[in-house]
Amino acid sequence: MSVEELFSRQKLMSLFGATLARVAPGEVDILLPYCEDLAQQTGALHAGTVAAIADTAAGLAALSMMEPDSGVVSVEFKVNLLAPAIGTTFLAKGRVVRAGRTISVCTADVIADGKTLVATMLATMMRRAPRS
Amino acid sequence: MSVEELFSRQKLMSLFGATLARVAPGEVDILLPYCEDLAQQTGALHAGTVAAIADTAAGLAALSMMEPDSGVVSVEFKVNLLAPAIGTTFLAKGRVVRAGRTISVCTADVIADGKTLVATMLATMMRRAPRS
Amino acid sequence: MSVEELFSRQKLMSLFGATLARVAPGEVDILLPYCEDLAQQTGALHAGTVAAIADTAAGLAALSMMEPDSGVVSVEFKVNLLAPAIGTTFLAKGRVVRAGRTISVCTADVIADGKTLVATMLATMMRRAPRS
Amino acid sequence: MSVEELFSRQKLMSLFGATLARVAPGEVDILLPYCEDLAQQTGALHAGTVAAIADTAAGLAALSMMEPDSGVVSVEFKVNLLAPAIGTTFLAKGRVVRAGRTISVCTADVIADGKTLVATMLATMMRRAPRS
Numbered sequence: 001m002s003v004e005e006l007f008s009r010q011k012l013m014s015l016f017g018a019t020l021a022r023v024a025p026g027e028v029d030i031l032l033p034y035c036e037d038l039a040q041q042t043g044a045l046h047a048g049t050v051a052a053i054a055d056t057a058a059g060l061a062a063l064s065m066m067e068p069d070s071g072v073v074s075v076e077f078k079v080n081l082l083a084p085a086i087g088t089t090f091l092a093k094g095r096v097v098r099a100g101r102t103i104s105v106c107t108a109d110v111i112a113d114g115k116t117l118v119a120t121m122l123a124t125m126m127r128r129a130p131r132s
Numbered sequence: 133m134s135v136e137e138l139f140s141r142q143k144l145m146s147l148f149g150a151t152l153a154r155v156a157p158g159e160v161d162i163l164l165p166y167c168e169d170l171a172q173q174t175g176a177l178h179a180g181t182v183a184a185i186a187d188t189a190a191g192l193a194a195l196s197m198m199e200p201d202s203g204v205v206s207v208e209f210k211v212n213l214l215a216p217a218i219g220t221t222f223l224a225k226g227r228v229v230r231a232g233r234t235i236s237v238c239t240a241d242v243i244a245d246g247k248t249l250v251a252t253m254l255a256t257m258m259r260r261a262p263r264s
Numbered sequence: 265m266s267v268e269e270l271f272s273r274q275k276l277m278s279l280f281g282a283t284l285a286r287v288a289p290g291e292v293d294i295l296l297p298y299c300e301d302l303a304q305q306t307g308a309l310h311a312g313t314v315a316a317i318a319d320t321a322a323g324l325a326a327l328s329m330m331e332p333d334s335g336v337v338s339v340e341f342k343v344n345l346l347a348p349a350i351g352t353t354f355l356a357k358g359r360v361v362r363a364g365r366t367i368s369v370c371t372a373d374v375i376a377d378g379k380t381l382v383a384t385m386l387a388t389m390m391r392r393a394p395r396s
Numbered sequence: 397m398s399v400e401e402l403f404s405r406q407k408l409m410s411l412f413g414a415t416l417a418r419v420a421p422g423e424v425d426i427l428l429p430y431c432e433d434l435a436q437q438t439g440a441l442h443a444g445t446v447a448a449i450a451d452t453a454a455g456l457a458a459l460s461m462m463e464p465d466s467g468v469v470s471v472e473f474k475v476n477l478l479a480p481a482i483g484t485t486f487l488a489k490g491r492v493v494r495a496g497r498t499i500s501v502c503t504a505d506v507i508a509d510g511k512t513l514v515a516t517m518l519a520t521m522m523r524r525a526p527r528s
Contacts, residue, residue, distance in 0.1 A: 001173075009173035012181055015147075041133075041141035047187050047206040049144055052180020059179075074179040075367060076388055078210035078342055078474040078518060080501045082494045097516060098478045102366070103339060103390070105476045105516070120493060120501070122474060122518040124340055124388060126367070207499060208520055210342040210386060210474055212369045214362045229384060230346045234498070235471060235522070237344045237384070252361060252369070254342060254386040256472055256520060258499070265437075273437035276445055279411075305397075305405035311455075311470040312448020313408055319443050338443040342474035 001071060001130075003028060003060045010056060018053055020060075026096035028060040033089050045085035047119075050092075054079060054108035054121040057094030062104035062125035065096050071128035075103070079121040087112030102127055133203060133262075135160060135192045142188065150185055152192075158228035160192040165221050177217035179251075182224075186211060186240035186253040189226030194236035194257035197228050203260035207235070211253040219244030234259055265335060265394075267292060267324045274320065282317055284324075290360035292324040297353050309349035311383075314356075318343060318372035318385040321358030326368035326389035329360050335392035339367070343385040351376030366391055397467060397526075399424060399456045406452060414449055416456075422492035424456040429485050441481035443515075446488075450475060450504035450517040453490030458500035458521035461492050467524035471499070475517040483508030498523055 003023045007013060013030070016038060022029035030053050032038075032045075040046040055077050063072040094108040108121040135155045139145060145162070148170060154161035162185050164170075164177075172178040187209050195204040226240045235258055242251040267287045271277060277294070280302060286293035294317050296302075296309075304310040319341050327336040358372045372385040399419045403409060409426070412434060418425035426449050428434075428441075436442040451473050459468040490504045504517040 006173050010178060011169050011171045012178040015169045037143050037147045039143045041138050041203075046142060046144040046184060047191075047209070048180060048184020051183045051187070051209075052178060055179050055183070071173075074213050076210065076212040076340065076369075077179070077183075078208065080208040080493075080518060080520060081206050082501055097476075098513070105340075105478055107516075117494070120503075120518065122476060122516065124476060208472065208501075212361075212386060212388060214369055229344075230381070237346055237472075249362070252371075252386065254344060254384065256344060270437050274442060275433050275435045276442040279433045301407050301411045303407045305402050305467075310406060310408040310448060311451050311473070312444060315447045315451070315473075316442060316444020319447070323443075335437075338477050340474065340476040341443070341447075342472065344472040345470050 003064050006063060007060060012052060013056060021091060023064060026061055026065050028057050028064060028094045030057045030092045031089060034087060045090065047081050050085050050110050050119045051079050053092040054110050054119060055123065057092040058106035058108040058121060058123040059125050061094035061096050061106050065099040065104065066127050069130035073126050073128055075124040075126050077121050077123035079119055081119050083116055083118045085112060085118045089113060135196050138195060139192060144184060145188060153223060155196060158193055158197050160189050160196060160226045162189045162224045163221060166219060177222065179213050182217050182242050182251045183211050185224040186242050186251060187255065189224040190238035190240040190253060190255040191257050193226035193228050193238050197231040197236065198259050201262035205258050205260055207256040207258050209253050209255035211251055213251050215248055215250045217244060217250045221245060267328050270327060271324060276316060277320060285355060287328060290325055290329050292321050292328060292358045294321045294356045295353060298351060309354065311345050314349050314374050314383045315343050317356040318374050318383060319387060321356040322370035322372040322385060322387040323389050325358035325360050325370050329363040329368065330391050333394035337390050337392055339388040339390050341385050341387035343383055345383050347380055347382045349376060349382045353377060399460050402459060403456060408448060409452060417487060419460060422457055422461050424453050424460060424490045426453045426488045427485060430483060441486065443477050446481050446506050446515045447475050449486065449488040450506050450515060451519060453488040454502035454504040454517060454519040455521050457490035457492050457502050461495040462523050465526035469522050469524055471520040471522050473517050473519035475515055477515050479512055479514045481508060481514045485509060
């Protein structure tokens with residue numbers, strides 16, 4: 001499945017209003033405009049919202065390096081919340097650190113308004129073989 | 133802020149349709165009925181959805197052990213996705229492992245339909261002093 | 265390779281003076297007597313020492329559930345240091361949370377002097393097929 | 397305490413034969429020559445050895461940005477093992493991602509023989525006030 005096709009099938013990303021901003025080998029960026037419905041008690045984005053776009057960007061970055069028709073699942077991820085996720089737009093930048101045949105390791109930074117690093121993720125992704 | 137009050141102010145939890153299922157000292161459970169809008173490409177819940185309810189349950193469990201009027205923020209969390217998050221209802225069970233004055237460490241298990249462990253989280257939470 | 269055999273081949277564990285304290289399906293405990301050489305600046309065990317015995321216990325617990333002749337490697341682990349690792353003996357208790365064909369997820373708690381939880385780990389282990 | 401002084405008091409680093417290779421604001425590199433005693437069953441460095449030098453580099457990088465006389469403790473770290481830690485020398489490069497008053501977030505890459513990335517860590521460090 002292509003990065004674009006897989007992204008378009010993720011209903012959570014539609015619910016969030018997130019879009020694919022950039023797709024290159026090993027690099028996928030996801031753009032999220034701020035929306036009050038995605039916030040926690042202070043009005044900043046919920047850590048779960050931040051994790052969701054970071055995980056998606058990381059997983060799609062991994063997928064972009066796999067053989068055609070692969071699928072991808074998250075094995076695990078770890079995210080540090082570095083600053084309150086306050087801003088108008090958020091960019092989650094997924095990058096492949098090591099592309100393996102089965103297991104890929106990725107990072108994802110989430111940046112508010114093009115300047116503030118609000119979170120950084122280190123994730124393990126696994127290739128799924130295409131269904132025959 | 134009480135666990136109930138903080139939870140009610142998290143708009144992401146309202147968007148998800150999640151509710152507080154249990155509040156006890158050091159233990160908070162959050163219930164999420166399945167909703168297609170929260171899914172990834174296969175129809176299972178998105179890892180970000182799973183992380184969001186687990187993070188909320190863990191953070192509120194930490195809050196439940198803090199002095200009155202404290203707030204809580206997530207420093208970081210790590211989640212392993214153990215099985216596809218398929219089911220009708222999901223329970224995120226946040227538990228405090230170590231309650232500290234500033235830093236608390238919590239786990240959260242996410243269980244589908246009362247039987248399948250679909251994810252487990254290990255998280256670090258930080259107390260926020262009440263605004264004076 | 266058996267748990268006992270693999271453990272005996274880990275020279276780091278010999279250097280540390282660690283021993284296998286318990287082996288059961290999905291459960292492996294490693295015992296480490298305190299030694300000043302394994303400390304950080306305050307005299308408590310170094311976080312790296314704590315992580316090493318926790319990782320070993322978790323990996324061997326995973327191995328204990330795999331088919332005979334498997335090997336095991338650590339994909340990743342995350343450890344929270346909960347209290348200063350001060351004591352006479354330390355027990356790292358590795359437990360399998362989910363045993364998969366390729367990927368297993370484990371926890372490991374490190375307990376000082378039978379009473380203080382000093383660290384908790386959440387780890388991902390991968391089976392290695394036997395060399396033919 | 398200075399980075400150099402704190403490092404010199406870590407007996408585990410002496411036991412390992414590790415040295416400080418570089419100290420700059422927010423950046424600390426630690427050099428470890430290969431030693432069979434630090435290996436796991438295959439002869440590659442044990443994941444615990446890799447984690448220990450990465451944690452030390454990350455913690456000292458955090459310390460390098462703190463006010464004089466601070467101490468530092470590891471709150472938690474997560475490490476992905478990317479390739480077998482095989483080589484003659486290993487460099488753990490600790491870098492500060494976000495320097496906070498209390499909590500700092502750091503990464504550490506471990507590189508074998510100047511070319512192979514064998515592990516990457518994402519860590520949370522906490523400042524300790526000087527004893528008065």
